[in-house]
Amino acid sequence: MAAQDTDIPQLAHPLEIPRLKCGAMAESAPYAASREHQEGLGFPGELLPDWKERALAKMEELAKRNRAFQVYLDTCVKCGACTDKCHYFIGTGDPKNMPVARQDLLRSVYRRYFTFAGKYFPKLVGARDLTEEVLDEWYSYYHQCSQCRRCSVFCPFGIDTAEISMAAREIMDVVGKGQKYCNEIIGKVHDIGNNLGLQEKALRATLEDLEEDIEEDTGISVRIPVDEKGADILLVTPSADFFAEPHIEGLLGYAKVFHEAGVSWTISSYASEAANFGLFIGSYENMRDVSLRIRKAAKDLGVKRIIFGECGHAWRVAYSYLNTLAGPWDFLDQGYPIPQHILEFTWDEIQKGSLTLDKSRNDHIRLTFHDSCNVARASGMGDEEGGQFEIPRNVIKAVCNHFHDMPRDTIKEATLCCGGGGGLLTDELMDLRVKGASPRMTALKEVTEEHGVTHLAAICAICKTQFSKVMPKFGYDMDSVLSVHQLVSNAIVLSGQDAGEGDGSETPENAPNDAIGEEV
């Protein structure tokens, strides 16, 4: 559906509970993966005749392989505490977007085939047969979940609908009903090394241009090295950072911080992608293969440390899974966190005093910060509990004079998704994306009204792309979303640079966001 058709929900406050609108989003579904994209990942190219048996076999396997799947299916008491916690429910009113109802789409089938009650008393416990209609319903509603985990925070048992939707997507993949957006992108990473399918030559050319931009802007030569053997640090960052606004501004920020910190670093053309869409399709194997590219790059380049750029789900995979998927990392310097987040690095440098920062260069900005779901709820930063909330804010406050948080029940562990996460950042889902963004946008409007907030900073490539697309529909400019390291980049005074030069406040043209921004 085209975005213009979307009736943008008018919420009185960010968490306003809508009336139920049954079937409101039943037509929403992403494009199906082609045969080629399916087979590229080892999945069948089309729905197989014995799809049902395969689906049930996969379900049984998942229940043996993943405790979360089994425990969550058995444990829900239908208390209803999660029913009003999903931004897609708030934005659409479709009851199947209530987290427990979303789980039930699969739980009902699990019960029918794998539980005593469901086998003998299906009506009593809401169990149902697996049919093609049910499969289509899964395809629709498991692609209306951004796997943001907000529901899990509020469930008395921590039941995480994201786990169920990942499992559902994996089941759909193995029966031949995959989603184009995710599977095509994962294929590109396996073949080329990044989501954009950007070849080494093009990558080098882009980064050289960016080096020139910095020099033009500041008069200082700051390097953005590629494949430099023997560098200390491997930077793994979402490929959107090479191409789209405002992502690029963040990359310039990382480069300047590294430059001032005096460390040697490099990007790898082989592992030129932090994003790992294997997470979204619930595929351990795909996620592992993508992660192993980073291991190989780190070994080949002989680096001592790995640092990740700003990306939400990538940081989840890095922080929580990289050790599992691609470890042990015994060949890296154990004196640093493995892997480390660029914000942890920058915050350390700020505390050491190695950066000269001129906050007033961001004075034209009144800022708020969007906690990205996967950073906020599924990972950490630093050694303290809650570091993933404090470290970004600490850095922001060090480079920016005007900072105001959005309402407490919409930030930190209760943060509202941007509406485009979890493999939904594709044009055909624009209607869903706009509606799903409305709670976050309503929270933003509140701080705009109260504190005159003009900009929103994010640390996730998906959030940035999603916001630059949907913010105009809520009355903000598309460049109202910023990278946190863009603010750092603005404020940083490079050694040897005279303080008046390059106030960094102008933003280069928003050029290629439309063309490739969907593929962060």
Added chain:
Amino acid sequence: MLGILFAVLFYVATLVLVIGVAARIWRFARIPAPLKVPIAPAPKTSGGVVLRMFREVVFFESLFKSNKWIWLFGWTFHMSMWLVLMRHLRYFTQPVWGWVEVVQPFGTYAAFGMIFGIAGLWGRRIVVERIRYISSPSDHLMLALLGGIVFTGAMTRFVAHTDIVAVKVFMLGLLRLKVGPLPSDPFLLVHLFLVAALMIVFPVSKLLHAPGVFFSPSRNQTDNARKKRHLAPWAAKMES
């Protein structure tokens, strides 16, 4: 005759409950959690996890943050239930343990707490559109079962006093595998029958949330993925 019927019923119910729940726990415990998925705010140490779990099961912390009404009814129901259960220990012990004596007066009136909780939860299930939507017949039936147990139990205690001494003799007998006579008071018999029914459905119903809460990976994992490598046995096989 009645005594034998209920004796058999209780032996069967106990077996089903113990074996069924043990089997589920065994299953939960054996399935690996392949990835680290603690949900924020996630503790960094195992001590922190114990504390978190304690707050969850004793105070229903997340539910409190989530929905004050459900918390009020749910928490009151569960805590009252514990008091009532503790009080019931007096029918299975001779002499009665000291602390059970202490609980006695609280446990007696906690029945009203349970009724309050059940009424509240059931009311919401019917009145609140969202919760009505997610309810199956079994969800109503479970509330009816619990309500029936509490109601008949309260009747035997507050209204139509049953010969509680005889009941205790019967129960103590069961524990020693000796079947004696049971008073044929209708409230008592319905009460005992429903309790046995509850024990039997426990392992195949949502009552599994009781053991399940301790196995939830999002709540029982320590947030230390970068420090300590976590690997499921099936995933380890991929590495060789």
